[in-house]
Amino acid sequence: MAEAGRSLKSFYLLLGGIAVVGIVLILHAALGGKAPPIVMAECGGPPLGGVAPRGVVAGPDSAPVSINEYADFECPACARFAVLTMPDVLQRLVPTGKLRWQFLDFPLNQHANSPLAHITAACGAAQGKFWEMSYTLYAHQDDWFADKDPEGKFLSYARAAGLDADSLKVCIDQRRPWPQIEANRCSGEKLHVDGTPTFFVNGRQLAGIPAYDDIARIVDSVAAARAAGARR
Amino acid sequence: MRHRMASAALALVGVMVSVYLLLYKLGIVGTIKCVGSGGCERVNTSAWSTIGGVPVAAFGVAGYLVLLGIAMYGLRPDQAERPQATRWLAALSALGVLFSLYLLALELFVIHAVCVWCSVSGVTILALFLVAAGGLRSARRAPSP
Numbered sequence: 001m002a003e004a005g006r007s008l009k010s011f012y013l014l015l016g017g018i019a020v021v022g023i024v025l026i027l028h029a030a031l032g033g034k035a036p037p038i039v040m041a042e043c044g045g046p047p048l049g050g051v052a053p054r055g056v057v058a059g060p061d062s063a064p065v066s067i068n069e070y071a072d073f074e075c076p077a078c079a080r081f082a083v084l085t086m087p088d089v090l091q092r093l094v095p096t097g098k099l100r101w102q103f104l105d106f107p108l109n110q111h112a113n114s115p116l117a118h119i120t121a122a123c124g125a126a127q128g129k130f131w132e133m134s135y136t137l138y139a140h141q142d143d144w145f146a147d148k149d150p151e152g153k154f155l156s157y158a159r160a161a162g163l164d165a166d167s168l169k170v171c172i173d174q175r176r177p178w179p180q181i182e183a184n185r186c187s188g189e190k191l192h193v194d195g196t197p198t199f200f201v202n203g204r205q206l207a208g209i210p211a212y213d214d215i216a217r218i219v220d221s222v223a224a225a226r227a228a229g230a231r232r
Numbered sequence: 233m234r235h236r237m238a239s240a241a242l243a244l245v246g247v248m249v250s251v252y253l254l255l256y257k258l259g260i261v262g263t264i265k266c267v268g269s270g271g272c273e274r275v276n277t278s279a280w281s282t283i284g285g286v287p288v289a290a291f292g293v294a295g296y297l298v299l300l301g302i303a304m305y306g307l308r309p310d311q312a313e314r315p316q317a318t319r320w321l322a323a324l325s326a327l328g329v330l331f332s333l334y335l336l337a338l339e340l341f342v343i344h345a346v347c348v349w350c351s352v353s354g355v356t357i358l359a360l361f362l363v364a365a366g367g368l369r370s371a372r373r374a375p376s377p
Contacts (some may be wrong), residue, residue: 008307011237015244022248029252029261143277147259156273 038115038178040107043186051179053187055104056122056130058090063100064226065202065219070106070188072196073117073137074145081197081209082138088212090131098223099215103134105184106196113150115181120154122177123168124161132161233312235367239321240303242360243296249353250292257287266348271339275347280338288335292353295328299360318367325361332357 055068071078093099105122107114117137124133136157137144144150151172159165171177191200199206201218210218255261257276266272275281281288299321306317332354339346 007233007237011240011307014237014241018241018244018248022245022251026248026252026255026261029255029265144259149261150259152256152261152264152273153259153277156277159274 038119038175040109040115040185041182043189051183053104053183054180055102055184056125056134057100057102058131059094059100060097061100063098064223065098066100066102067215068102068104068200070104070184070191070193070196070198070200072106072108072111072114073121073134074111074114074141075108075196076141077209078197079138079141082135085210085212085215086131087135089215092212093216093219096219099219103130104188105181106188106193106198107181107185108196111145113145113147115178116151116172117144117154118181119172119175119177120151120158120168122181123171124158124163126171126177127163127168129161129163133158133163136161233307235363235370236303236306236317236321238363239325239360239367240300240307242356242363243300243303246296246353246356246360247293247300249349249356250289250296253347253349253353254287254289254293257281257289264349271345272347272349274345275339275343275350278343278345280335280343291331295324299324299328315368315371318364318371321364322361322368325357325364328357329354329361 071082073079089099089101094101105118107118121130121133121137124130137154140153140157144153147153151169154172155165155169158168188198191205197209199210202222252261253264253276256264256272264272264276276289283291302317302320302324305311306321311317332350335350336354339350
């Protein structure tokens with residue numbers, strides 16, 4: 001009887017040990033080794049950290065039509081545009097040489113995971129794969145927008161999109177592109193961007209969210225007007 | 233009694249592993265510690281990581297908790313000579329082994345990535361089944377009066 005009691009006691013000690021070790025390891029995984037928090041600065045005054053706004057560009061600088069898009073990776077309307085319209089823009093319009101498209105970051109305050117998504121996409125740009133990273137982040141938006149820490153998912157999407165996830169993680173954890181993202185956001189605030197996505201065609205704000213045909217029409221008409229002006 | 237103690241300890245290990253995978257799936261643990269290059273992330277963000285919208289890891293947590301509960305119940309003095317708890321442990325862990333084999337087949341042949349933590353869970357449930365089956369055999373050899 002006494003032996004059974006001793007054996008039960010060691011059993012409960014073993015269970016307690018497993019529980020404590022397990023909980024400590026899980027807490028360490030959940031809380032340990034966190035990258036520094038991302039803080040959104042106030043815009044206004046001199047450019048943040050001396051960084052001038054510069055987005056990710058597709059198409060030649062000499063293109064007659066220049067479209068700047070201010071977008072937020074956590075905004076559903078931006079995701080719809082990025083998934084339904086942007087692939088056609090990149091594949092059918094940009095190669096004509098008539099269009100220069102610039103993506104500018106505009107992470108909204110109320111979207112908790114947006115800054116990390118913008119950093120991830122910008123780190124993807126450092127590997128020459130911004131558009132792939134951007135597409136996959138938007139395409140999976142429903143899967144990560146409510147997460148407390150979506151970094152693991154972002155790395156998984158990056159790997160599937162052909163990026164080097166290990167160097168991407170280093171870039172994300174060091175928050176390398178954040179000053180550029182802040183500069184881009186502040187450039188949008190300066191232009192009174194108050195929602196996403198917002199588009200500027202040759203410097204003039206476009207009303208609403210254009211479909212592919214709208215963009216193609218704009219590109220064709222502006223390019224034709226430019227060409228006619230050049231002939232005169 | 234010994235096999236029920238071992239079953240309870242293994243079930244608790246299973247609970248811990250499943251909780252870790254579930255926390256990752258829910259986005260509470262940002263990155264998952266894994267051997268190799270990203271197999272755990274690929275498996276746990278794949279389309280097969282949920283069943284009917286419920287994360288597979290949640291089924292793992294629930295299953296191991298049930299096994300832990302049965303093993304603890306079987307440790308009560310009034311259950312010591314009764315084989316029911318061991319039978320339930322063997323039957324449910326056999327289902328768990330089959331489910332783990334199905335998940336392993338998905339990893340190897342469909343997702344083409346192996347999640348080490350899922351394999352740890354698979355080995356745990358297999359060990360639990362072997363322990364429970366061993367308990368059943370020894371109970372048969374020495375039937376209760």
